[in-house]
Amino acid sequence: MGDQGAFGGYSKGKGNGKRMRVGAVRGAASTGKGEGKAFETKEAERTYWLEAAKNGQLQWASAKERRADPEIVLEAVRSSERGTAFRFADAALRADRDFVLRAMEGCGREALLQYADEALKRDKDFVMQAITQCCGDALTYADDALRRDKEFVKEAVRQKAFALRCAARSMQADREIVLEALKASLDALDHADPVLFGDRGFMFEAVQQEGLALMYASDDLKADSALVLAAVKSNGHALSHAKGGLQANREIVLEAVRESANAIRCAADACRADRVVVLAALRQQRQQFRSLPGILSHLRRCRDDPKSRGKGWRGYTVLVHVPWSFRDDPGFMLAAAREYGLAIADASERITRDRNLVFEAVRRDGEALEFAHKELQSDPELQPQRVAQNHVAGKGLEAPxxxxxxxxxxxxxxxxxxxxxxxxxxxxxxxxxxxxxxxxxxxxxxxxxxxxxxxxxxxxxxxxxxxxxxxxxxxxxxxxxxxxxxxxxxxxxxxxxxxxxxxxxx
The missing domain is CATH 3.10.20 (Ubiquitin-like (UB roll))
Structure with a gap:
């Protein structure tokens, strides 16, 4: 058994692997006379024990004054794994609400709550503050009555979604509580009762909150067109979890790409070869592009330095998920460029040489000129400022x-x-x-x-x-x-x- 910190732990000895009681710290500690050591002053003795606590290598002193010393206890708690050294603290400290909360500060010390006074474990305000301050796992050590209290658990998961995994089983099967936890984190569903995932009414509410909740649905519900449609309207990527041929359902795929352009990669081949679907995805991708100020710099790096693209990088736009023939079709690419100028970044070379098509791309997004063929990048009529001043509508464009x-x-x-x-x-x-x-x-x-x-x-x-x-x-x-x-x-x-x-x- 390894070191348990400053509160009376053991440390595995070298050689024969037998357990050895740990002595003191550094030079003085090697004598093994921690408690019986003579000190010139009380302050020197206290400094000694503080240093021992910081290093987590001291057998906890038997003297009550050191067990009840807040600073020494805090140092011991901080040096021990998950704060378990708190078990050796004086009962008065373990019943001190403010001290326990102070000791729990920092990640991973929720376990010390199990050593707190029983009255604190039954105190709603205290346990809720512990959950809020530390993490949802603090609920694990609360009194069972609190873990079964619906209103208390509901507030707990509102504060920390993962408190759901520490709640009573009946609470994990409660629709209202699970949906509350879902608002904070999709992963909270990992701790919900699986019975809920076959409940159509529950799953409708869940996917309307977070479309990706569809991944938890039963297979029958993943093939439910109405449920999947609701899911992709909330999060287009929920399409990846659809079953029963719904990834080839045009209505569902259109809704998915309107919510998230890259959802097109989850669609069946027939939908990825549907021009209406592809143009809808490009339209949405442009909106996403405009909301991400750093994306252009990323695209430039990818263009100029292939190594920066990263493993799995395929292209700049959703066009990488559609048949190549689209990217070499002047008619389609004209429509594509009018939806999203940067579409020419994934077009064939002959498209990037098409002066009229590049003009339309630049009119839509001035940055598109950077992805045109080099021969056109210095063309005066294609410069973004010049294009912006051009009031003549292009071929086929609706205009008076x-x-x-x-x-x-x-x-x-x-x-x-x-x-x-x-x-x-x-x-x-x-x-x-x-x-x-x-x-x-x-x-x-x-x-x-x-x-x-x-x-x-x-x-x-x-x-x-x-x-x-x-x-x-x-x-x-x-x-x-x-x-x-x-x-x-x-x-x-x-x-x-x-x-x-x-x-x-x-």
């Missing part, structure tokens, strides 16, 4: 369409352009000779108070792409020198409007 109804060079210099909305509403704008389509888009979005600030532009029947904003307006107006002339798609207004809307959608 405006067409150039007329354009002319003014006699005194400058340009006058009439813009028409598809509804027929018009407005006249004046520009300098060196103004561009970018200036036109900005003026139109501002004048018509376009929500979101993006517009489709039609000039001479053609859609103006976002990357053409540097093209001068004068090139268009030069074809219409003299009187103001139309340069719309041609034909009647209704036909032009129809054509414009169709072109913008393409």
């Amino acid at each position: 369409t405006f067409m150039v109804a007329a354009a002319a060079r003014m006699p005194g210099g400058g340009l006058e352009i009439t813009m028409a909305r598809m509804s027929g509403e018009t407005a006249i704008f004046k520009f300098e000779d060196d103004d561009t389509f970018g200036n036109l888009a900005s003026a139109v979005a501002t004048h018509f108070k376009v929500e979101g600030g993006l517009v489709h532009l039609l000039a001479a029947g053609e859609v103006v792409p976002p990357l053409d904003i540097s093209r001068p307006l004068s090139a268009m107006a030069m074809a219409d020198v003299g009187d103001k002339k139309t340069c719309a798609a041609g034909g009647d207004e209704e036909g032009a409007a129809t054509t414009g809307e169709e072109l913008a959608r393409q």
Whole structure:
């Protein structure tokens, strides 16, 4: 048996392994005359015993004055495993509420409560303070009546969830108490009565509190679609515990990825190949990305130093969990980039070289430019600040369409352009000779108070792409020198409007 600390322990001797009574401390202690040693003063004797207590290698003195000395007892308690040296303290100290709580300060000393006076073990306020100050395991040493007291146990698990494992069995099967413990820690369910895990009503309440509680449910309940749906709405990763083919249930998987993007890795192959599911996951991942300020630095480290990625690292976004064909599909990646710009970090090389697609990624998230092909990273039109000032909507993006109804060079210099909305509403704008389509888009979005600030532009029947904003307006107006002339798609207004809307959608 090993050393039991300053309160009368034994220490295993060397050689023959027999137990030996431990003497004193350091030089003086080697004489083995701890209690009978002569001291010049009382203070010197007390200092000796304090030092012995600190080192945990002293047979506890028989003198009551040392057993009742708070400082010596505290040193002995702190030097012994889990504070068990408290058993040798004087009865007065073991009944002293404040002293016992002081002795319990620090982790792992809850066991000394078993040596406290019986009256303290029955004292609700004292035991609750011990649980709050130390840990839930302190309940182990409380009077049995307290461990069966529902209101007391409920408050105990509210303070420390793991008090549940020390409560009476009847309390571990009490739904109200277990749910209270679950609020503090999912792991508290390790100590609940397993009968509860087959109770559908209980499990519904549990998964609504914490979706991952589904892992404790019976197999039948893990295959219950309503229960699993409730669980993934609370925590998307609960999908990993679903059974009965529910990981292939589109409705359930969609709810899971809307709550947590990476839940897609738990979905069946069919759902991971579903574009709607993947785009929903990317949308959610962007929200998570924006709420974690340190994530971009992490992604940069992973990109620049493969060793920092760590074992099991697969990529930057949920796209690593979907078929490779998605990551090389321009149509899908355009939609993906509009949901989450950093999606291009996991795209094929040819996607990262696509100037229009990279533009859309940067428009969504300026940091995406860092993950574009190096050839595009210095492109002036793709710089985040420049993209943010671009008011021209990209291909297929939902935005109002405006067409150039007329354009002319003014006699005194400058340009006058009439813009028409598809509804027929018009407005006249004046520009300098060196103004561009970018200036036109900005003026139109501002004048018509376009929500979101993006517009489709039609000039001479053609859609103006976002990357053409540097093209001068004068090139268009030069074809219409003299009187103001139309340069719309041609034909009647209704036909032009129809054509414009169709072109913008393409």
